[in-house]
Amino acid sequence: MTNIQPWESLVGCVGPNSISAAHLKALYEPGYIPDVVMDALMSITCKKFKDVYNICTQSMTKILSGSPRVKSHYFCKKDLFKTYTKVIGALLENENHWTLFFCDLTKQEVTYMDPFGETNGKKKWILKNWSSFAKAKGCALKWTWNDVPHPRQEDGHSCGVHVLMFAQALLEGKGFVDGYASVDIPQLRAQFCNILFSSLDRGVKCTLCWSVLMKEKVCCQECGAHSHLRCQRTPCGICVIWAQKKSA
Numbered sequence: 001m002t003n004i005q006p007w008e009s010l011v012g013c014v015g016p017n018s019i020s021a022a023h024l025k026a027l028y029e030p031g032y033i034p035d036v037v038m039d040a041l042m043s044i045t046c047k048k049f050k051d052v053y054n055i056c057t058q059s060m061t062k063i064l065s066g067s068p069r070v071k072s073h074y075f076c077k078k079d080l081f082k083t084y085t086k087v088i089g090a091l092l093e094n095e096n097h098w099t100l101f102f103c104d105l106t107k108q109e110v111t112y113m114d115p116f117g118e119t120n121g122k123k124k125w126i127l128k129n130w131s132s133f134a135k136a137k138g139c140a141l142k143w144t145w146n147d148v149p150h151p152r153q154e155d156g157h158s159c160g161v162h163v164l165m166f167a168q169a170l171l172e173g174k175g176f177v178d179g180y181a182s183v184d185i186p187q188l189r190a191q192f193c194n195i196l197f198s199s200l201d202r203g204v205k206c207t208l209c210w211s212v213l214m215k216e217k218v219c220c221q222e223c224g225a226h227s228h229l230r231c232q233r234t235p236c237g238i239c240v241i242w243a244q245k246k247s248a
C-alpha cells in the first residue's frame with residue numbers, strides 16, 4: 001500500500017521531470033524553485049526553438065563548476081556542437097542560487113547571467129570551464145563575451161524566475177532583458193505555474209506511487225489524476241488539497 005501525504009501527489013510529467021503538487025506550490029509561493037521545476041520549465045521554454053540544445057541543470061552545473069567528470073566520453077553523449085547552433089542551461093550555484101548560461105555557436109559568443117549581477121572573476125571562471133568542456137567534445141573555438149543587460153534580483157528567492165525570464169529573452173534573440181520589474185515577480189510565478197501545469201502529461205505515471213502506468217490505470221473523475229487501480233484512493237490526494245483550499 002502506498003501512503004503518501006496529499007502534497008506529495010504526482011500531478012504530471014514533462015519529459016523525465018515528475019512534478020508533484022508540492023513542486024507547483026514551491027513555484028507559486030515566494031521561495032526557491034526546485035531543480036525539477038527549473039528543468040521542466042527550461043525544456044518547455046526551449047521546445048519551439050529547434051536549433052537550441054537545453055542542457056539540464058545538473059549537467060550545466062557540473063560543466064560550469066569545472067567538474068572533471070564532464071570530460072568523460074559518457075558525459076553528455078549528444079554531439080551538440082555539430083547538431084545545434086545554440087546551447088542554453090540554468091545552473092545552480094552554492095546549491096541555492098540559479099544563474100543562466102547561453103552560447104551562440106555560430107557567433108562563438110558566450111553569455112552568463114546572474115540575477116544579482118556578474119563579476120569579471122566569475123565570468124573568467126565560466127569561460128574557462130566552458131572552453132575546456134567544448135574542447136573535450138572536439139570543439140576548439142575561440143569564444144567571445146556577449147554581455148546582456150538585465151533587471152536585478154532584489155530579494156533572496158526570485159533567482160529562478162529571473163533566470164526563466166532571461167532565457168526567454170535570449171531565445172527570442174533579444175540583446176537585453178526588460179519588460180518586468182521586481183514587483184511583477186508574484187504574477188510571473190503564477191504565469192509560470194500555469195504554463196507548467198498546462199504542459200503536464202498527466203497520464204504517464206501514477207499520482208500515488210509515481211511509477212509508470214500500464215493498462216490497469218484509473219482516472220479520478222473530479223481532477224483527472226491517474227493512478228494504478230491498486231493504488232487508487234477516494235478522494236485522491238489532489239482533490240484533498242483542493243478541498244482544503246476551498247474551505248480555507
Ligand SMILES: [Zn+2]
Pocket residue numbers: 206207208209210211227228231
Ligand atoms: Zn501506483
Ligand SMILES: [Zn+2]
Pocket residue numbers: 220221222223224225235236237238239
Ligand atoms: Zn482527484
